[in-house]
Amino acid sequence: MKTAENTEKEAAALLKDKKVRPSMIRVKVLKYLLDNRNHPTADRLFSALENEIPTLSRTSIYNTLKTFLDEGIVSEITIEDGNSRYDAFTGKHGHFICEKCGSVCDFDVKCATCAPESLKGYKINQEHVYLRGLCPNCIKSGGDGNEKNFRKKRCKKSS
Amino acid sequence: MKTAENTEKEAAALLKDKKVRPSMIRVKVLKYLLDNRNHPTADRLFSALENEIPTLSRTSIYNTLKTFLDEGIVSEITIEDGNSRYDAFTGKHGHFICEKCGSVCDFDVKCATCAPESLKGYKINQEHVYLRGLCPNCIKSGGDGNEKNFRKKRCKKSS
DNA sequence: CTCCGTTTTTGTATTAATTACAATTTTGTA
DNA sequence: TACAAAATTGTAATTAATACAAAAACGGAG
Numbered sequence: 523m524k525t526a527e528n529t530e531k532e533a534a535a536l537l538k539d540k541k542v543r544p545s546m547i548r549v550k551v552l553k554y555l556l557d558n559r560n561h562p563t564a565d566r567l568f569s570a571l572e573n574e575i576p577t578l579s580r581t582s583i584y585n586t587l588k589t590f591l592d593e594g595i596v597s598e599i600t601i602e603d604g605n606s607r608y609d610a611f612t613g614k615h616g617h618f619i620c621e622k623c624g625s626v627c628d629f630d631v632k633c634a635t636c637a638p639e640s641l642k643g644y645k646i647n648q649e650h651v652y653l654r655g656l657c658p659n660c661i662k663s664g665g666d667g668n669e670k671n672f673r674k675k676r677c678k679k680s681s
Numbered sequence: 682m683k684t685a686e687n688t689e690k691e692a693a694a695l696l697k698d699k700k701v702r703p704s705m706i707r708v709k710v711l712k713y714l715l716d717n718r719n720h721p722t723a724d725r726l727f728s729a730l731e732n733e734i735p736t737l738s739r740t741s742i743y744n745t746l747k748t749f750l751d752e753g754i755v756s757e758i759t760i761e762d763g764n765s766r767y768d769a770f771t772g773k774h775g776h777f778i779c780e781k782c783g784s785v786c787d788f789d790v791k792c793a794t795c796a797p798e799s800l801k802g803y804k805i806n807q808e809h810v811y812l813r814g815l816c817p818n819c820i821k822s823g824g825d826g827n828e829k830n831f832r833k834k835r836c837k838k839s840s
Numbered sequence: 841c842t843c844c845g846t847t848t849t850t851g852t853a854t855t856a857a858t859t860a861c862a863a864t865t866t867t868g869t870a
Numbered sequence: 871t872a873c874a875a876a877a878t879t880g881t882a883a884t885t886a887a888t889a890c891a892a893a894a895a896c897g898g899a900g
Contacts, residue, residue: 745884
């Protein structure tokens with residue numbers, strides 16, 4: 523069974539592997555991403571960890587994420603404008619966002635690659651598949667998902 | 682042959698079709714999007730049109746784009762964080778962004794849909810496929826595209 | 841054509857995410 | 871233990887986008 527200490531060790535090992543010094547913040551951020559596959563924003567990560575690390579600053583979260591991005595430890599999900607989310611899972615998968623509640627979930631993409639032959643002169647580094655719509659919960663609770671200005675306002679907290 | 686007046690009329694007709702009053706700004710914004718398939722940001726649209734419409738304000742660009750989004754006249758491309766781009770072409774296609782020069786181009790996606798059966802309780806409204814990498818021009822001009830912090834800084838102008 | 845209510849456009853102020861940067865603290869090692 | 875390098879922090883600045891209210895343009899009824 524997976525324990526908290528296990529993911530902590532796993533995170534540290536993963537960092538050493540990538541030649542990134544496993545400082546406390548880095549380990550805790552990566553551990554959070556491994557334990558909580560909820561595609562958090564930088565702000566959500568900060569909120570989740572500020573209790574554990576009382577001196578934590580937002581800049582450190584941004585620094586950490588930048589390091590992780592540079593080393594390919596996490597990928598950035600830009601499914602929603604102006605609110606980057608981060609994902610530590612490397613297997614190929616797509617992301618769905620509910621336009622009502624803002625939750626993001628993974629799904630398996632059917633095709634191996636979406637890149638066609640017409641891009642043969644290009645170097646492809648990343649591939650992202652994003653779906654937008656309504657999740658089952660929000661369908662149940664009403665609204666057909668075609669309301670105007672649905673979830674257009676910025677909101678800080680979303681899962 | 683396609684003339685400037687033609688796309689202007691085309692844009693106006695498209696708007697009337699969607700029950701959106703074809704004001705000058707709306708027609709010119711839509712015309713720009715139809716004439717220039719370069720996936721502009723709001724700011725780029727503003728820069729492109731401020732000469733033609735001297736009283737233009739950025740807010741009007743945002744208002745116009747919001748109306749277009751609500752009516753399904755354009756779609757929003759969030760391939761790059763913190764810089765939404767807009768596209769008036771409705772046929773299914775993916776978007777590639779060059780991590781060096783920031784240019785965005787279209788490509789045909791190979792599979793009809795990327796949504797798998799596992800999402801059968803969901804309502805899918807939009808599907809986006811984004812690729813990131815290096816375009817042929819930037820490959821020629823050097824750099825392997827794996828530089829750290831490559832095009833991480835915000836920059837206003839990009840095509 | 842003119843009046844009047846509605847829609848569109850505009851300008852200013854605000855919000856919120858992210859970055860810049862310099863100072864401080866921590867870390868690894870000689 | 872001491873020192874250089876790396877990590878962390880706090881503050882200020884930047885930027886895209888939004889809120890909102892005032893001004894302007896529009897369109898139909900009389």
